Amino acid sequence: MATRSNDTDSDSKAPRPRNARATKELLLAAATTEFAQYGLAGARIDRIAERAGANKRLLYVYFGDKDELFTAVLKHQVGKLAEETPLVDGDLVSYAGTRFDYLLTHPETARLAAWRRFEADHHTASEVEGYQGKVEAIAAAQREGRLDDSLPAVDLFAMVLRITESWLDAPPALLAVSGEQPRSPKRLAQHRAALIEAVRRITTPGPPAHVG
Structure with a gap:
């Protein structure tokens, strides 16, 4: 008789999707590196998404356009500087x-x-x-x-x-x-x-x- 595959084991080996918070943090970190290197005008959304290993569409979903993303990066950096x-x-x-x-x-x-x-x-x-x-x-x-x-x-x-x-x-x-x-x-x-x-x-x- 054929043995049924273990669904639990199979599922545990499948890649799990990232949650929204983790993806946003990865995008923010990637954007920080990109903007620090190239500035607002020189930064590219494609490179930010590639650095984060995330779909470019999610960047627009979470942060809006490039200007809003730059503002979010600055806000995060200013907050860290003030705290430290x-x-x-x-x-x-x-x-x-x-x-x-x-x-x-x-x-x-x-x-x-x-x-x-x-x-x-x-x-x-x-x-x-x-x-x-x-x-x-x-x-x-x-x-x-x-x-x-x-x-x-x-x-x-x-x-x-x-x-x-x-x-x-x-x-x-x-x-x-x-x-x-x-x-x-x-x-x-x-x-x-x-x-x-x-x-x-x-x-x-x-x-x-x-x-x-």
Whole structure:
């Protein structure tokens, strides 16, 4: 008598379809790599789908068009950056070091920000809210005498942001002037120490002005 095949064993060997959440995460990761490398204009939906190993149609289903996908990538990256680099009690010195470390280990975040400035100069309400909270924390620290108050809080924060990116975004010719490999552990440690000292100097309150 013929033996019936085991349906359970047969089914267990068949490839299982991905769930929607897993597919969306794969597409988002692939889009992050693609946009970081090529920007919004140069990115291709076909390549993103191929990187993710997913049907191109699903990308449109989950994210809409390419512009909406770029916005979704930026939102995800901004959220991760904010989560990993909190500004605690207006401590800009600590914040600067933490932000430098994050951008160093997540270069795609810095590249996406650069592409965004060139190609999609817009902002979302959540981004404004995030920056507003940081500026308010800096202003509070200034009022309490923990940070220098000679500069407006928003300008001080903008300067600190640029300082954290100064070496990572420097012109190649300037990087060569150091005489060392720009990304060697020694050179990066030297620059990290320098940027922290720079932030310390511009944020530390000075002695009260002499009156009379």
